[in-house]
Amino acid sequence: xxxxxxxxxxxxxxxxxxxxxxxxxxxxxxxxxxxxxxxxxxxxxxxxxxxxxxxxxxxxxxxxxxxxxxxxxxxxxxxxxxxxxxxxxxxxxxxxxxxxxxxxxxxxxxxxxxxxxxxxxxxxxxxxxxxxxxxxxxxxxxxxxxxxxxxxxxxxxxxxxxxxxxxxxxxxxxxxx
Amino acid sequence: xxxxxxxxxxxxxxxxxxxxxxxxxxxxxxxxxxxxxxxxxxxxxxxxxxxxxxxxxxxxxxxxxxxxxxxxxxxxxxxxxxxxxxxxxxxxxxxxxxxxxxxxxxxxxxxxxxxxxxxxxxxxxxxxxxxxxxxxxxxxxxxxxxxxxxxxxxxxxxxxxxxxxxxxxxxxxxxxxxxxxxxxxxxxxxxxxxxxxxxxxxxxxxxxxxxxxxxxxxxxxxxxxxxxxxxxxxxxxxxxxxxxxxxxxxxxxxxxxxxxxxxxxxxxxxxxxxxxxxxxxxxxx
Numbered sequence: 001x002x003x004x005x006x007x008x009x010x011x012x013x014x015x016x017x018x019x020x021x022x023x024x025x026x027x028x029x030x031x032x033x034x035x036x037x038x039x040x041x042x043x044x045x046x047x048x049x050x051x052x053x054x055x056x057x058x059x060x061x062x063x064x065x066x067x068x069x070x071x072x073x074x075x076x077x078x079x080x081x082x083x084x085x086x087x088x089x090x091x092x093x094x095x096x097x098x099x100x101x102x103x104x105x106x107x108x109x110x111x112x113x114x115x116x117x118x119x120x121x122x123x124x125x126x127x128x129x130x131x132x133x134x135x136x137x138x139x140x141x142x143x144x145x146x147x148x149x150x151x152x153x154x155x156x157x158x159x160x161x162x163x164x165x166x167x168x169x170x171x172x173x174x175x176x177x
Numbered sequence: 178x179x180x181x182x183x184x185x186x187x188x189x190x191x192x193x194x195x196x197x198x199x200x201x202x203x204x205x206x207x208x209x210x211x212x213x214x215x216x217x218x219x220x221x222x223x224x225x226x227x228x229x230x231x232x233x234x235x236x237x238x239x240x241x242x243x244x245x246x247x248x249x250x251x252x253x254x255x256x257x258x259x260x261x262x263x264x265x266x267x268x269x270x271x272x273x274x275x276x277x278x279x280x281x282x283x284x285x286x287x288x289x290x291x292x293x294x295x296x297x298x299x300x301x302x303x304x305x306x307x308x309x310x311x312x313x314x315x316x317x318x319x320x321x322x323x324x325x326x327x328x329x330x331x332x333x334x335x336x337x338x339x340x341x342x343x344x345x346x347x348x349x350x351x352x353x354x355x356x357x358x359x360x361x362x363x364x365x366x367x368x369x370x371x372x373x374x375x376x377x378x379x380x381x382x383x384x385x386x387x388x389x390x391x392x393x394x395x396x397x398x399x400x401x402x403x404x405x406x407x408x409x410x411x412x413x414x415x416x417x418x419x420x421x422x423x424x425x426x427x428x429x430x431x432x433x434x435x436x437x438x439x440x441x442x443x444x445x446x447x448x449x450x451x452x453x454x455x456x457x458x459x460x461x462x
Binding site: 034037038039042043044069089090091111112 | 381384385387388391408409413414417418419420422423424428
């Protein structure tokens with residue numbers, strides 16, 4: 001029987017092939033394990049939804065949309081979809097219509113670290129660095145307000161003690177009917 | 178003048194204890210049969226295999242062999258530096274931390290018999306354990322809780338000691354790095370365990386942690402140089418959703434009861450092994 005000869009070059013080639021297939025196998029498995037943690041579908045409420053007609057939200061009220069993490073603020077200037085997430089570390093602030101701060105009656109307060117926001121959800125006290133973010137609101141053809149939480153607005157209007165309340169700066173963030 | 182420190186031989190101590198117990202027992206009738214039992218036990222293959230203590234330990238070489246060959250006796254090295262035996266030097270904090278980890282494992286496994294990691298049940302199972310539905314439930318839960326706090330505290334004191342005695346220096350550099358990883362694992366174990374009671378405190382505490390993930394550079398959707406959406410980022414991978422819910426609870430549970438303890442156990446074993454094999458950072462005097 002004739003013995004097959006393996007050259008040094010051929011041996012190194014086999015070695016590289018062997019080790020790279022092991023690396024590919026292990027690496028591929030790791031990628032698959034990591035990918036496994038990011039599902040195709042998640043069982044959470046949809047990010048776009050309708051919340052009823054504008055008449056359901058009288059001017060001057062802040063209404064919590066339960067289970068959606070959203071307030072609908074109804075102001076003389078229009079509607080605002082305030083995402084109920086403190087800009088400090090993400091807790092859910094509470095709305096206190098009877099408490100008043102330096103910028104009028106009705107404030108939001110975060111239970112985690114005590115950030116405070118005025119009724120337009122602009123931060124004026126505590127560690128919160130920015131006003132609460134806004135979901136995009138639009139009026140759908142059937143007359144109801146449609147909320148889109150995937151498109152988020154960030155009003156960069158910071159309140160400081162002693163300054164006048166200037167709602168015109170917020171104008172672009174309101175849905176006017 | 179330098180005081181001479183007489184280093185006790187751990188095996189000798191063990192031997193003395195056994196001998197004193199035996200001599201006490203041998204005076205009674207119970208002792209005689211106990212002695213017979215021990216004679217039989219020492220003669221079994223299992224015992225001889227485990228300890229190799231048969232031959233008289235009349236030379237350093239034989240003692241050394243016995244120490245090296247037994248898993249339980251070689252926790253102590255064949256020879257040791259005198260600082261290793263001074264509790265005022267090493268504070269015993271590494272050992273204390275390890276014991277707390279053992280306590281946490283035992284109490285944690287017991288708690289697992291009653292705790293179900295799903296949203297309708299988790300909080301009420303925890304309350305049942307805490308409020309005395311199960312015998313010793315409150316005790317075990319509190320033991321788990323305090324041991325967890327203690328493990329964080331003791332590992333930090335352990336690091337402080339290692340730093341102050343310069344024990345992180347060569348040849349022990351790698352063990353310092355392993356220690357840092359173990360500290361991170363300890364903190365992660367505390368963090369993942371924090372969600373499991375499923376009350377307001379845990380929910381918002383983990384929300385804060387989730388925000389840290391979301392604000393991570395590159396891998397968080399709110400962080401600097403973000404490359405991902407809120408459905409692909411680190412916070413999502415941790416919590417299994419855009420906010421903490423059933424998916425997040427089971428993820429934290431699996432991390433807490435299996436993944437992190439598994440990695441920690443392996444690293445603790447390696448950490449110990451390196452302590453014995455690396456030699457000492459200070460000059461031998």
